[in-house]
Amino acid sequence: MGDPMIDHIVERVMQKIMEDVLIPVEVSARHIHLSKEDMQVLFGEEYVMTKKKDLSQLGQCQYQERVTLIGPKGVIEKVAVLGPAREKTQVEISKTDAVKLGINPPVRESGDLKGSGDIFIATDKSVIKAKESVILAKRHIHMTTEDAKKLQVMDKQIVKVKLLTERPIILEDVVVRVSDKYALNLHIDFDEANAALCTSGTLGKMIIE
């Protein structure tokens, strides 16, 4: 209580505890969020999407419906559509996908689409050109304000995460995103997951420097 030595010890102990907090890893497959407008063009004006399953983040779901991505060099079929509809259509793929499609989208946080990649999106009903829609999702950790307090990090803070696998890697430049709607999860794409050979149940260890 006011003793700098004790404060220092408490701080050090807290650091040690934080070092050992493990975060569940979720691997995001390529997917797409559609605007209501684009959804109507691709599936029909009166069409109601069918929920396939709820996702770990509150209120988010995956639909049964799928779309095809068409780039200058390749096509990727059966791409998952997530709901609910968003303000802007957003396509999240891996670098491997981008090479196959023949495009070079930037690494971005969700929603930051200015200057991002273009792609054609097709269904059996229609095809649209989605301008400034394609990103490589910047890896991030979702957490609640309570998690953030416990882990002593803030919204938008950059941390490292070690993936605890048989081929371990340390991801630098991982952004923390805090909201009480979030469940504690590290979100990475399949390139990042395969580089470390993540399996279901892989845990990440947050490293704060």
Next chain:
Amino acid sequence: MGDPMIDHIVERVMQKIMEDVLIPVEVSARHIHLSKEDMQVLFGEEYVMTKKKDLSQLGQCQYQERVTLIGPKGVIEKVAVLGPAREKTQVEISKTDAVKLGINPPVRESGDLKGSGDIFIATDKSVIKAKESVILAKRHIHMTTEDAKKLQVMDKQIVKVKLLTERPIILEDVVVRVSDKYALNLHIDFDEANAALCTSGTLGKMIIE
């Protein structure tokens, strides 16, 4: 000269220098080494392979000829064949490739094939079942004995390497391989490269702990 303080300073300076030694990164695409026997079956007994280009490691080349890999769940065409012929056929793919083919090969060093994966290899002439041939190549650094001396590492030593890119990762569990036939290079696969967004000219920084 015998002064512990000076020895300590020299050691620290050497550590600092080592920390700053950068290693060129080479990304290995999927490829295959064939035994002479398998080469004859796949291309014909009298057939002479055509060299396409020399590789960075002395005496190694890529042929113009390509093969097709056939797994239980998928096919990958136009896979590069490297030369010269080896004692045993060895197929080196990424985890992404393995998922596409529907197989689950282990992470191994080159030549360590016992218990590794099976795959069918086809040309327009023939098809073989290559048993215990498929591995995910364990990431490694090639270097000469002189490099090793300078970097203060030994053959088979495990180090970390930070990939210096816009999406940096630290690869743990990187094995050092020393031979005077080798050129200084970090060899990783496309999953590892794409996880970090490596480009041609990417450098790695070795971290010894």
